[in-house]
Amino acid sequence: MAHFDPKTYRNALGQFATGVTIVTTRDANGAPVGVTANSFNSVSLDPPLILWSLARSARSMAAFEQAGQFAVHILASDQDDLSNRFASRIEDKFAGLDIGEEGLPNIQGCSARLICNTRHLYEGGDHVIMVGEVVDYESEGKPPLLFHGGGYADRVARTASDTPPPVLYAVEGRIATITLNRPETRNALAEEVIAALVSALEAADADPEIDCVVLTGEGPGFCSGGNIKQIKALTSEQHMSPMQLEHWYKTQIQRIPMTMERLSVPVIAAIRGHAIGAGCDLACMCDIRIAAEDAVFAESFLRVGIIPGDGGAWLLPRIIGHAKATQMMLTGEFIDAAKAEHYGLVSEVVPGDALIGRAMELANMVAQFPPAAIRKTKRLIKDARDVTLAEHLDQAAIWQGVLQQMDDHREAIDAILEKRPPRFEGK
Structure with a gap:
């Protein structure tokens, strides 16, 4: 050894x-x-x-x-x-x-x-x-x-060893890349994918050496939403009662938004192809969203006679506004990358072959800063949705008092004054 x-x-x-x-x-x-x-x-x-x-x-x-x-x-x-x-x-x-x-x-x-x-x-x-x-x-x-x-x-x-893992996890520097790895279903959120995605997100968040996550999908699509065959089986084969279905949603698909909400590490979604239904909502759970030119978004739940069960009706209006979100959810319309950028659903649209490169560039821009300050900034933005300005300022003052006592803060100031790259140690 x-x-x-x-x-x-x-x-x-x-x-x-x-x-x-x-x-x-x-x-x-x-x-x-x-x-x-x-x-x-x-x-x-x-x-x-x-x-x-x-x-x-x-x-x-x-x-x-x-x-x-x-x-x-x-x-x-x-x-x-x-x-x-x-x-x-x-x-x-x-x-x-x-x-x-x-x-x-x-x-x-x-x-x-x-x-x-x-x-x-x-x-x-x-x-x-x-x-x-x-x-x-x-x-x-x-x-x-x-x-x-x-x-x-x-x-x-032994069978599982011959099957590719449902989610890939890779680390480069201080950036973790999480890739949904079921291209044959356009990365539908089957139970195995949900469990692996939650585990990967929790692993990245628990790792003090990770400052940013890039979330993407293998193959031509980001995520096609829930696994339709699996959802059909819940009622037509397993004959689940309403109470059992409620429990399934809470212990399966809803684990993703609850995990995403707890994360302190920022997540960048790199979206190509379809981001449909729960796939669109998964993108909305991320902090930054960039799209390839071929990206397509839809809140398509009404097309299969259900509602957004994973937080989409809470997330989307906060990102693009009530009117546009209501239109997307009640019409099920598909919008292309250009309209998604116009709506404010994504911040950038890039050529498909430049998508991952641009996502990594953004992730490196995030990861250049002091680790604790990165995570506190994300948390401050998230928490600001649900508190008054006075409560927000109190929270900012408390965290500022902590951050300004850290070695990384002093190193940042010294590096600027000495005109050199900073060397942060997470302290």
Whole structure:
């Protein structure tokens, strides 16, 4: 393993799932010890801590209590036999395995492996809760072994490994690019896309190294809205009641606007092709919107006999005004990029081959400033919609008092006076 880098580890947490795990150590005599755990939980990133629990009756308890280190192996989808072996009571669980002769037992072929120093042991009734600090890790990028519904989901995991992820997440400098990755449906917001999009947005917002997000779609379209086949299945196949449908909306599509509303990191939408229905609303959730010349927008919900269920009727009038928003929603008309710019729905229209380049240019313009000030500025703009001027000024004064005590503020002033580029550290 390479030298442990907390930043790289934080990014890697989004790359591998925590499915079935084997935790290993060595006893006082140097013999390898290992147990199967269904999962482990990350409880902190600074320092990076994880916790897991072991039954007090386990024969391996004494070894883990006295060991100063343990390793967590996240099993790959084809290692279900290995999981069963370590969950059993056979004497030599490591028989035939190449685990190395020194150091923590290293099980080969896993999805990921974490090396942890034991930090604390806590009483948990019939279990002992063990907290370890991650000091090193490695990830093979293999699909993990999952346990669901009383069995291993290895077949599902292997199939999933052949399917492109529903959302792509990439980081360049201090900018994260989130790409909806279902071009065959023009990036319709199916349940898997919703979950992955929410996770990506939350990951970017939680990362202090990210100052701006660019949101776009793979292929010729930005987002065609809700997945019509999935929506039809809710009533025609699953026969959901009105109450069940209400719950579905709150736990699915509405997670996106609620997540977007909580974000402190700015989001730039780079829109090409169709931004229809919920796709149009997704664009409205972003802070800055630029469009390719082929972009098309519509509030098309009435065309399928429903209403904007994801906040569109709240968002759109605040962006383009009550009259134009009402016209779009009640007529379902499609508007091109030029009209969208005239309406104020987007701030710029650019040639299609220049769209991502311009979005990144804008993102870099944002990211050149002190990180805390960027996020507070976005929050100040968002909150100003729903407060009085006096309340807004009170909020601005409080945050100004904090920002002007930060090193980045002093660095910004010094850089201007000394006529040099600033060097911000987020402090």
